[in-house]
Amino acid sequence: MSPDHRPASWFRRALWLCLESAALVCVAAVLGLAANALSPVGLDLFGTPPWVYTEGAMLSLEEAEEAYYSGAIFVDARTEEDYSSGHVAGALHVDAYTQDAELVIFERLGHLPMDVPIVTYCDDLACGSSVHLAKELVAFGFADVAVLEPGWSAWVEAALPMSEGAPDPGSLDPEAF
């Protein structure tokens, strides 16, 4: 707008700067939407978001307690450190964001029948790793995978069965995978 050698007023320069910034954001938005449409890892903007769990049930604490006492397998989706410092008694451990989740699931849950009821959990209402892991388990082939929605913090608050200690590395030979 204004040539470099002519001093523009403070107001005009600020306005121009805002316009330039708005243009930058608009170009970025177009670029982002175009890249998303072309990308193999693009998101479906009008479908169900990938973090919503539609493959199974979201359990309340009461429902999860009932499942626990009727023999459901609990799987902790948090980090190994979190698991070791306290977890649902008898729960197995699979870090939801581990590199080869499929292999770890095979090692630690591969001995279970595919229709065994499974409940995953992470920290609290806000954490997403329980849903992430539940999706991995369904993709692996388990048919009945639910998520404990309020998570570990609600379990602790209700003083339900807990234990401590490092996770069992699993008994199945990864070579057989």
Place this chain on the structure above:
Amino acid sequence: MVDGLTLPLTQLAVVFAVLALAHWISRAWRRGTALFGDDVPLLVSRLAVGGVFAAAACFKIMDPGKFGESIHNFHIVPDRVALFIAVVLPYVELLAGCALLLGVRSRAGALVASGLLVVFTAAVLAAIARGIDVECGCMGKFDTARTNWTKVVENGALLLVALHVLVLGPGRLALGELLARLRAPSSSVQPDPAAEPAD
């Protein structure tokens, strides 16, 4: 697993903020002539903020699903909006980062970066206030740090560095300035006071 790769972002951000502040203060002290001139400190500030934004953008672009999940975990915006943010925001960061790195439209880049940093900090503060324990997702999988006060300090420091560029301009060691000089050879013969960064 990625622990070894976790970047000491907070420490770096604070160092760059101290450098920017030192330049700013020395400049005010000596009435416009800073100890090392204006160009090198402004270049350092541009590269620092630009580098952080461009890198953060790349990590997010690699895995938009994970980034969307991070936004969702903050529980601030509805899912539909989170999807759009996950797709668009990394590219806003990328363009702002590139503008700062190259020195083309750097003030616009700095303004956008400052705006984003204010929004990010507000989101982190809201998470802290509500006691939500979330992974911030700020640098994709290379920053699995939980949102806490460290993140607020880091953002505050980066904001200071971005404002340094926003207020004082890109300096002469910038592609945009060079191009402007080439386009207007007559005005570049003698130093033009109007083209100097004004505050």
